[in-house]
Amino acid sequence: MASHGARGRSGGRPTLEEVAARAGVGRGTVSRVINGSPRVSDATRAAVEAAVAELGYVPNTAARALAANRTDAIALVVPEPETRFFAEPYFSDMLKGVGAELSDTEMQLLLIFAGSDRERRRLAQYLAAHRVDGVLLVSVHADDPLPDLLAQLEIPAVISGPRSAAETLPSVDSDNYGGARSAVEHLLARGCRHVAHITGRLDVYGAQRRVDGYRHALLDAGHEVDERLIEPGDFTEDGGRRAMTELLARRPDLDAVFAGSDVMAGGARQVLREEGRRIPDDVALVGYDDSAIARHMDPPLTSVRQPIEEMGRRMIDLLLTEIADRRPAVSRGLERRQMVLATELVERASS
Amino acid sequence: MASHGARGRSGGRPTLEEVAARAGVGRGTVSRVINGSPRVSDATRAAVEAAVAELGYVPNTAARALAANRTDAIALVVPEPETRFFAEPYFSDMLKGVGAELSDTEMQLLLIFAGSDRERRRLAQYLAAHRVDGVLLVSVHADDPLPDLLAQLEIPAVISGPRSAAETLPSVDSDNYGGARSAVEHLLARGCRHVAHITGRLDVYGAQRRVDGYRHALLDAGHEVDERLIEPGDFTEDGGRRAMTELLARRPDLDAVFAGSDVMAGGARQVLREEGRRIPDDVALVGYDDSAIARHMDPPLTSVRQPIEEMGRRMIDLLLTEIADRRPAVSRGLERRQMVLATELVERASS
């Protein structure tokens, strides 16, 4: 490299200017063609496109980002260690939906883990540098400072699973309340009298909603709610085991369990088996998530399916809208910025 | 936004220039401090750092990329559908190592799937735009055109698992030959007489090397190699099952099986069980990868462990070196650019 100025010369990648010269037009016109502006005549457009093809022109992303003040990238932020990311099918399904919806866009998806403190600091730096046009936030706990940081930096964001009923961010969620209801109603319809519930972490809004659904399903069916039949878990297998043990000790006569996740249902199953309870004859079991665990459990687990891939797609829709809407200064309130998708009960042998 | 020129003004992110003004120095000096150049006096450096802190200055990546002609990003390209990525622990371990090694760098890691044709076209476009400084290639088949594309675009790349003995790209691999040897030697030491081998896909170089290791271990121990004891698989469970069936039909007297992957060992185990062969009493079984499958199999599977995380780290080392070396025009040949890491046999109850 002889001198700084000679860097891009001779043999380097072609620039907009070179395409313009080749097509016999000005820079502005080439830019318009590249960006699909309608204000270009067909003849000119064809000429430019030919020049682009001949030269093998590819726009320089950095230059575009600098001039237009956008990055054409969005981040999927996973506030969990990578281990959990790979362990839970939730993320892989989400990623699939997101990727699909993004594939006919120029947008680039970045996957960012923010499990450790160190990673979180890195992320903060990253966001401060405005290296993405928007952020997708999945699986956020109630007290996570990330959403506030995003708001402060004025970075468009969409959250999956609102943090509370008063969520201010645009969000996409599945119908946790309805999903839980359908699970309990199913158990009642099968003739179960004493339905227990192992909850998820109650600082997760969705877990609370499932408890609500459980309660209301019982009440609406004319049962009363026995608090001894509700035991908090933490979404882990071990938590499921502990909760199940507790429940059996308190109400040995229970004949059904609705677990707030498949993983916890797996833990519960182990305890039930150890205690000699047959599934579903003695105790019916229903999980939540319809994950691979559910299909492979013995017996196969009835579970509530969430349309996670679909949720991923919707999140992208919302986010892209959000990004586009940053031009007109005034945002139009929160209308249609929070959506809830239906769940589906998948019945298997465990109930 | 009143006018183009006013975009960044008043309230926007601070620029290098503003930091310079604040610190009472020139732009060049601030740039030097930001980039850790040693040619700055301590006093000046302190002043600049103070200004940076007060203003909350964060460099603009796009501007830097444009001016310096680098992106500070590298891509991990997975030429597989996302499904396989999540299913195989190989990738998650690799990602962990790569992430760890990158975490004290300014480099950003991009995860790019190139499973479908569509995704591959997208990737090609992406690379043509030089949006990354380097590429990590994992799990590449012998006839994949990607490495050539990379070479043509002059993008530094490192490959995990060389495509052949004549691999030209810098590469990191585990000792497939040695790993296979240790597995077979272990089986022979346990007194097995007729050791079969279910191979991986033979268009994968590593699988070939494992066959070589198997052969040489037998020969060196004074056994002869019976080709009827070698059956090609394809790394899938089903392939393992087919191969095992085939082997049992041909050599019912076999007393040990070395499978080229844990997944195939899993398939083989099913067949052995169906045929009433006890593991390890009738037939000893050894797998490859030491994945979760191995630990959870019944009986737990003896397996060859590859230091995948370590491989990920080494790949980053090589790649960063490769990127740095693009300044001096002349590359110093291939010395030390291909490395092979040792494997370890993890003994469990299956052998």
Add this chain to the structure above:
DNA sequence: ATCACGAGTGGGAGCGCTCCCACGGTACCT
């Protein structure tokens, strides 16, 4: 005292693009 040199510094030029203003031309009105 003079010269040579390197350390430390300031700032011009340029990276490749987008945005916008200004301009010539054509079509349509009055």
Add this chain to the structure above:
DNA sequence: AGGTACCGTGGGAGCGCTCCCACTCGTGAT
């Protein structure tokens, strides 16, 4: 005929940074 309205178009002026050259000092050798 003159005016008004657009199209479609060219190109200047940045975007915020890095790179490099030139310049000013001190320091040590002569």
